[in-house]
Amino acid sequence: MSGNTGGTPKGGPAILFDRVDLTLGRTVILDQVSLRVEPGAVHAVVGPNGGGKSSLIRALLGQAPHRGMVRLDWPGEAPGVTAYVPQAVEFDRGLPMTVEDFLAVLCQRRPAFLGPDRRIDYGAALERVGMAGKRRRRFGALSGGERQRVLLAQALIPAPDLVILDEPMTALDETGCTIFEELLADFRAAGTTVLWVEHDLAQVRRLATRVSGLNRRVLFDGPPPAMLSPDRVLDLFSAVPRRTTGNAGDARVVERAAL
Amino acid sequence: MSFDGLRLLIQGWAGAGLLPSGLAHGFLVNALLSGLVIGPVLGGLGTLVVTKRLAFFSEAVGHAALTGVAIGILVGEPYTGPYASLFGYCLLFAILVNYTRNRSDLTSDTLIGVFLSVSLALGASLLLILASRVNIHILENVLFGSVLTVDDRDLTVLLAVAAGVVLVMLPLFNRLLLASFNPALARVRGVPVKGLDYLFIVLITVVTVASVKIIGAILVGALLVIPAAAARVVASSLRGFFLLSIAFASVAAVAGILLPVQLSLPVPSGGAIILAAGALFLGALLVRLVTRGEEG
Structure with missing residues (x-):
């Protein structure tokens, strides 16, 4: 995951979801989801809670048992750097761990208690998210928005070719949103592919180059201004998909009879 | 391995009044040497134990050592150092707990509670069955540790285990921490989360078993927890956390071994070590209350 900081940026990969199915227990989370994320796109995925947005990310990261295919097409020979910004990290708020720690x-091999690896420019990454002044603050004492900014900073080390964002704006304040906007612009300029799960449609309309509506299935996929029409949005959020496999109960009865 | 040279040197210094007079006894030198190994290793590892919320687990592994000793006596190992049974049983116990935790929806404290009780019941039953075969007083040593019984073989086992644990833990320290912060993020950054989980509990287990001689089965887990807890209370960075935990554990180990002998107190070393650690913890709490009381 490291060691790609020096080379010229070779651009992000294309992401291909091909008929991806994901079922947890008897609940269908993703149903025949096919989607292509273009290299260098800022591709937003919107949809209601429980519509499968986070599961799509987990499938992409290879962390959810799914059927169908998820493929990354890297421009070069070898895969580039993937960065992931989770919604939150799980830790003891009182842990004596500074932002720099x-x-x-996250970013170095050298044990963190020995101090930062001088070869890695943590200052620059923190500068870009407006947190340079809080390097030595306890991570657990930060506000939710500040922690979110640090999570964005870690995604910059090493410079990523693919960035996966899971609702990064949830805790961000106004300054944080501006910073996030600048980061997205930087990613676009560098040709980095961004897959961005978001619930804030206004931000998606403003900042994404493409948007997909996901509620168990892909309901629409295209450029944001056209896709995020009031009708479509209403459809996306009001449609109540059947969450369980319709005839699973019947199937079980049949199975019992067969026994 | 033989530690005669080192022992003679320290005994010489003690005789010349440079070190506490108790160290003129060879057995105490052995105990002190093991304390100087146990302290830093358990203290350092303890920071990860506390951060990864494995305190109860490490207590349980220590208690499993009691059953390990019982099995060792049963199969005819020398009761002064039944290492094969100790390592075998404790590793089995630890791996089984972790395996079951990954495959059931029970919370880990419940699961550990179950395994710990069953293991203790097994150990206690075995020991009573064996009571006719061995001097039951050795139980005291097993339970609470003894400075009298540390021989060169124990020291060798301890040194080998400590060296192995340090060599494995240092390069993996960040990854072990990251895996507990966010498994998905850890995997994206190339950390094999499940594998490291197992590796870490194996580290805890072997170091616990190697320390049983000095601290005893009942209290050995405490030296993984208390110094790190004390350090966590007063430190403000990972560096402080780690270094203070090592310092606290080392001071507690050395004080617990030397003080009872110097003061002629009939206290087992394990008890004294953990009492010393407890005093340091109390001190750390007080310092925190005085200096940062306003933070609540």
Whole structure:
């Protein structure tokens, strides 16, 4: 995951979801989801809670048992750097760990308690998210928005070719949103592919180059201004999909009879 | 391995009044040497134990050592150091707990509670069955540790285990922490989360077993928890956390081994070590209350 900081940026990969099915227990989370994310796109995925947005990310990261195919087409020979910004990290708020310690834990091999690896420019990453002044603050004492900014900073080390964002704006304040906007612009300029799960449609309309509506299935996929029409949005959020496999109960009865 | 040279040197210094007079006894030198190994290793590892919320688990592994000793006596190992049974049983116990935790929806404290009780019941039953075969007083040593019984073989086992644990833990320290912060993020950054989970509990287990001689089965887990807890209370960075935990554990180990002998107190070393650690913890809490009381 490291060691790609020096080379010229070779651009992000295309992401291909081909008829992806994901079922947890008897609940269908993703149903025949096919989607193509273009290299260098800022591709937003919107949809209601429980519509499968986070599951799509987990399938992409290879962390959810799914059927169908998920493929990354990298421009070069070898895969580039993937960065992931989760919604939150699980940790003891009182843990004596500074912002710099936290980044060191994530980004370097040298044990974090020995201090930051001088070869990695943590200062620059924190500068870009407006947190340079809080390097030595305890990570657990930060506000939710500040922690979110640090999570964005870690995604910059090393410079990523693919960025996966899971509702990064939830806790961000106004300054945080501006910073996030600048980061997206930087990613676009560098040709980095961004897959961005988001619930804030206004931001998606403003910042994404493409948007997909996901509620168990892909309901629409195209450029944001056209896709996010009031009718479509209403459809996306009001449609109540059948969440369980319709005839699973019947199937079980049949199975019992067969026994 | 033989530690005669080192022992003679320290005994010489003690005789010349440079070190506490108790160290003129060879057995105490052995105990002190093991304390100087146990302290830093358990203290350092303890920071991860506390951060990864494995405190109860490490207590349980220590208690499993009691059953390990019982099995060792049963199969005819020397009761002064039944290492094969100790390592075998404790590793089995630890791996089984982790395996079951990954495959059931029970919370880990419930699961550990179950395994710990069953294991203790097994150990206690075996020991009573064996009571006719061995001097039951050795139980005291197993339970609470003894400075009298540490021989060169124990020291060798301890040194080998400590060296192995340090060599494995240091390069993986960040990854072990990251895996507990967010498994998905850890995997994206190339951390094999499940594998490291198992590796870490194996580290805890082997170091616990190697320390049983000095601290005893009942209290050995405490030296993984208390110094790190004390350090967590007063430190403000990972560096402080780690270094203080090592310092606290080392001071507690050395004090617990030397003080009872110097003061002629009939206290087992394990008890004394953990009492010393507890005092440090209390001190750390007080310091915190005084200096940062306003933070609540």
